[in-house]
Amino acid sequence: MTTWRVEGVESRLDAFHLGPVDLELAPGRAVAVLGTSGAGKTTLLRTLGGFLPVRAGRILRDGVDITGWLPEERGLGYVPQGLGLFAHRTVERNVRFPLEVRGRLDAASRTQELLERFHLTPLRHRYPARLSGGEMQRVALARALAADPELIVWDEPWQALDVQARYELGEVLQELRATDRVPVLVVTHDPSLAFSLADVFLILRAGQVRWIGDAAALLAGPSDGFAARFVGFENVFDRTELDGARSTPLAAWLLDRAGSEGIAFARPTGAGAPGEMGLPWEGAVQSARPTPEGLAVVLRVGGLSVALRLPLPWAGPLPAVGGRLRFSVDAKTLHALGEPPRSPGGGA
Numbered sequence: 001m002t003t004w005r006v007e008g009v010e011s012r013l014d015a016f017h018l019g020p021v022d023l024e025l026a027p028g029r030a031v032a033v034l035g036t037s038g039a040g041k042t043t044l045l046r047t048l049g050g051f052l053p054v055r056a057g058r059i060l061r062d063g064v065d066i067t068g069w070l071p072e073e074r075g076l077g078y079v080p081q082g083l084g085l086f087a088h089r090t091v092e093r094n095v096r097f098p099l100e101v102r103g104r105l106d107a108a109s110r111t112q113e114l115l116e117r118f119h120l121t122p123l124r125h126r127y128p129a130r131l132s133g134g135e136m137q138r139v140a141l142a143r144a145l146a147a148d149p150e151l152i153v154w155d156e157p158w159q160a161l162d163v164q165a166r167y168e169l170g171e172v173l174q175e176l177r178a179t180d181r182v183p184v185l186v187v188t189h190d191p192s193l194a195f196s197l198a199d200v201f202l203i204l205r206a207g208q209v210r211w212i213g214d215a216a217a218l219l220a221g222p223s224d225g226f227a228a229r230f231v232g233f234e235n236v237f238d239r240t241e242l243d244g245a246r247s248t249p250l251a252a253w254l255l256d257r258a259g260s261e262g263i264a265f266a267r268p269t270g271a272g273a274p275g276e277m278g279l280p281w282e283g284a285v286q287s288a289r290p291t292p293e294g295l296a297v298v299l300r301v302g303g304l305s306v307a308l309r310l311p312l313p314w315a316g317p318l319p320a321v322g323g324r325l326r327f328s329v330d331a332k333t334l335h336a337l338g339e340p341p342r343s344p345g346g347g348a
Contacts, residue, residue: 261337
């Protein structure tokens with residue numbers, strides 16, 4: 001079982017600069033790499049895999065500096081976006097490929113073992129074009145494991161999979177951690193995968209490490225609008241939005257409590273008709289639809305769109321588009337993004 005350390009690693013792709021990045025990958029642990037498009041997530045994976053040169057810092061495997069090693073020397077299994085399966089090779093020959101490259105004498109038996117483990121034996125003679133998305137993901141993982149890697153890096157494992165395929169692949173990844181104790185570094189935009197798998201979350205923005213920590217810390221204190229949306233805050237406003245609507249009381253009230261990058265809060269659950277006491281804010285209904293978690297309503301309040309969650313069953317017809325509803329926001333649920341605000345002046 002192997003421990004990997006990333007110490008101050010920087011790399012460059014054309015004009016894009018990544019880093020410095022510091023990270024530890026321990027046996028059986030999983031790290032989710034998050035960030036908007038262009039944040040540097042794939043660049044990080046390609047740098048660790050040896051496909052992009054390290055400009056500064058170093059990569060250690062059990063204390064050995066492997067920064068300058070070739071990709072095939074690193075003992076790392078890399079699954080790119082699109083999976084990189086060979087269209088002219090069957091499932092069996094795709095899985096066998098890394099073993100053939102390394103001249104493994106046990107290539108046939110190891111391939112058979114992986115085909116059985118990932119339930120691919122009935123598909124062994126099929127070509128990738130005849131596989132479902134979930135089947136191709138399992139082939140890609142089996143191929144990545146063929147040479148017994150000491151780290152798996154995977155770029156968007158759940159991309160374009162249906163619900164059942166996501167569930168099955170999630171089970172496979174959990175088994176991989178538990179039985180093989182291989183550390184996993186995964187890029188994902190899917191909160192359900194990240195929170196079901198990852199021990200550590202790394203957030204990149206414009207090539208820089210914006211935040212790193214465990215799930216509890218991320219849920220308790222998302223650092224910016226991206227992180228707030230990722231963990232489930234449904235009302236996220238940056239300072240530009242709030243400034244643009246500051247002539248309305250709600251925006252002004254939120255602006256007083258916003259951090260340097262804005263403010264976030266979950267869906268308020270209290271709402272009522274215009275004039276109802278104890279509900280200080282009012283807006284026009286933009287949409288209303290039932291969901292498993294309750295009635296989801298979006299109101300237009302001045303220049304802001306505010307999402308509400310109302311408990312089911314809802315008495316009477318759904319709120320009509322253009323109708324008016326009042327609601328309250330508990331100040332204790334507000335989360336300032338970025339640097340904390342100054343001490344707010346009065347409130348509603």
